[in-house]
Amino acid sequence: MIYLSVYLATALKKGQQFLISVSIDQQIENIKRDGFSIIKNLLSEKEVATIRNELTPYLQNEKLGRNNFEGFSTERVYALLDKAPEIASIIEHQVILEVLDWLLPKNYLLSAALAINVHPGETPQPFHRDDTSRSKDFSQKQELNGVSTIWAIDDFTENNGATELIRASHLDDTPNAELKRLVKASMPSGSVLIFDGRLQHRGGANLSSKARLGITPQYCAPHLRQIESMLLAVPPKTAANFSERIQEMLGYSINDPGFMGYVDGRHPKRLIDPKYKGRKYRPSLPAS
Numbered sequence: 001m002i003y004l005s006v007y008l009a010t011a012l013k014k015g016q017q018f019l020i021s022v023s024i025d026q027q028i029e030n031i032k033r034d035g036f037s038i039i040k041n042l043l044s045e046k047e048v049a050t051i052r053n054e055l056t057p058y059l060q061n062e063k064l065g066r067n068n069f070e071g072f073s074t075e076r077v078y079a080l081l082d083k084a085p086e087i088a089s090i091i092e093h094q095v096i097l098e099v100l101d102w103l104l105p106k107n108y109l110l111s112a113a114l115a116i117n118v119h120p121g122e123t124p125q126p127f128h129r130d131d132t133s134r135s136k137d138f139s140q141k142q143e144l145n146g147v148s149t150i151w152a153i154d155d156f157t158e159n160n161g162a163t164e165l166i167r168a169s170h171l172d173d174t175p176n177a178e179l180k181r182l183v184k185a186s187m188p189s190g191s192v193l194i195f196d197g198r199l200q201h202r203g204g205a206n207l208s209s210k211a212r213l214g215i216t217p218q219y220c221a222p223h224l225r226q227i228e229s230m231l232l233a234v235p236p237k238t239a240a241n242f243s244e245r246i247q248e249m250l251g252y253s254i255n256d257p258g259f260m261g262y263v264d265g266r267h268p269k270r271l272i273d274p275k276y277k278g279r280k281y282r283p284s285l286p287a288s
Contacts, residue, residue, distance in 0.1 A: 022039055022042070022095050024095070024098045024099060024102075027039065027095075027099050027194065028099060028102055028103065031099070031103065031147075031194060031195065031196055033168070034167050034168055035165065035167060035168055035169060035170040035171070035195055035196045035198070035199035036165050036167075036183075036185070036193060036194065036195035036196065036199060037193075037194050037195075038185060038187050038191060038192070038193050038194075039095065039191060039192050039194070040187055040188060040190075040191040041188060041190050041191055042093070042095060042190060042191060042192050043090070043151070043189075043190035043191075043192075044190065045189075045190070047089070047190070048153055048189055048190050050086050051084070051086055051087060051090070051153060051215070052153055052213070054083075054084035054085075054086045054087070055077065055083075055084055055115050055153075055213070058075075058077045058083055058084070058115070059075055059077065059115070059117050059213070061075065061119070062075075063075055063076070064119075068123070068125070068126065069125060069126060069128070071116075071118065071122050071123075071125065071203065072122075072123075073118070073119040073120070073121050073122040073123075073206070074116060074117065074118050074119060074122055074203070075115075075116075075117040075119070076114055076115065076116055076117075077114060077115040077117075078114050078228060078233070079228070079233040079234065080113045080114055080115055080215070081113055081230075081233070081234045081238070081242070081246075081250075082233060082234045082235060082238050084115075085238070085241070085242070087113065087215060087217075088242055088243070088246050090149075090151050090192075090215065090217065091110060091113060091217045091246060091249070092243060092245050092246055092249075093192075095192075096149060096192070096194070096217075097245070099147075099194060100147055100219055103144055103147055103196075104144065104145075104146075104147060104219060104220075104221060105143070105221045105222060105223075106222075107222040107248070107253055107254075107255045107256075108219050108220060108221055108222055108249070109219065109220055109221075109222055109224075109226055109230070109249050109250075109251060109253075110217060110218075110219060110226070110230055110246075110249035110250060111146065111218045111219055111220035111224070111226040111227045111228070112216070112217070112218040112226070112227040112228045113215070113216070113217045113218070113228070114215070114216055114228075115153075115213065115214070115215050115216075116203070116213070116214050116215075116216060117211050117212070117213045117214075118160070118161045118203060118206045118211060118212045118213075118214075119206060119211045120206050120207075120208060120209055120210065120211065121206065122161060122203075122205060122206040123205050124164070124202055124203065124204055124205045125202035125203040126202060127166070127200045127201065127202045128200070128201070128202065129197065129198050129199065129200055129201075130146055130148045130197040130201075130218055130227075131144075131145050131146030131196075131197025131198050131220070133145045133146070133220075133221075133224055143221070144196060144197070144198070145197065145220060145221040145224055146196075146197025146198070146218065146219065146220045146221070146224075147194065147195070147196065147197055147218070147219050148194075148195055148197055148216060148217075148218040148219075149192055149193065149194050149195075149216065149217050149218070149219075150163055150185070150192065150193040150214050150215070150216045151191075151192045151214060151215045151216070151217075152187050152188065152189050152190065152191045152192070152193075152214055153189060153213040153214055153215060154189055154210075154211070154212045154213045154214070155187070155188050155189050155212075156185060156186055156187045156188075156191075156193075156212065156214065157186050157208070157212075158184050158186055158204075159206075159207050159208045160204075160206050160207070160208040160210065160212040161203055161204040161205055161206035161207075161208075161212050162184045162185050162186050162187070162204050162212075163184075163185040163193060163201055163202070163203060163204065163214075164182055164183070164184050164185070164201060164202050164203075164204045165182070165183045165184075165185060165195065165199060165200070165201045166181050166182055166183075166199070166200040166201070167181040167182075167183050168181065169181070169198075169199055169200040170196040170197075170198035170199040184204065197218070197220070219249070222253075222255040222260070222261075223255065223260065226251070230249075230250040230251050231250060231251045231252075231268075234250055236271055236272045237272075239252065239272050240272040240273065247269065247272065251268065252268045252269040252271070252272060253268070253269070254267055254268070254278075
C-alpha cells in the first residue's frame, strides 16, 4: 500500500549539506511489522542547537527522578511546550504528521511532551508500554490508540542509554524477560524513533561519562485522556501563539461525532481566539 511518496529536504551536518529522503510508506510498514522505525538525521545541526539552547535553563541537575521509572539519575522536563516553544517544530514535523495521519484516528491529540536527560550511572528503566488502553487479549485485533516518538538531541548509543525495544511486542504479550528480540535504538543526534504505543520498551543504562538528552512527544486517539493535561500544562496565552495544528493537538478541537471537547457548549478554540467562527451559535428563542 502506498501512503505517500517521499519526503525530501536538505540538512547541514558537520559542515556539509546533504539530501534527506524519507519514504513514508516504508516507515508505516516498519511500525506495523516491527513496532518501530528510525529516521536518521531528520533535524539539522542548527535545529538541534536551537532546541538544546531552549532546554538548557531547565537542565541544571536539580530535579532528578522520584522513582526507578523516572530514573534517580535522570532529569525530566515536563510542560515542555510552555517552557521551550521551539519544540513545536518537531511535534508537528511534516514527516511525523504524515505517519500519524495514517496510523491514528483523525483529530488525534498530543498526549505528552517532555525532555529526558539521562545522566551517567543511570540504570535501565522497567519495560513498559506507553499505550495501556488496549485489552490484554492479543488474540483480538484492536485499533492503535497511541504512537510515541523520541528525538535524539544527543547521539543515542549502546553505551549511553539508547532506548531498548522488544521487536514486534506490540503484537503479542511478550514476557519482559524475553530479550532475544531486544533492539537498541542507536541513532545520531537529529534522528527520531517512532513506535507503536503498545511496544514494550525502556530507557537503557547510561554507562558513559556524559548525559544523553532526548525529547519524547507522544500522541493518542482523541477519545482518550492525555498523559499530561495539556490544556493546563500550556497556558492559553502561550497556546494562542502556536499553529492551528498544535492548538488542535493540545485539545482546542472538537472530535465528531458527539461534539466531544466543547466548553460551555462552544468550541474550545474560542477561549484563545474570540474571533474564531468555526461553529455557529445556536439561534435564540423568540421572546414570549
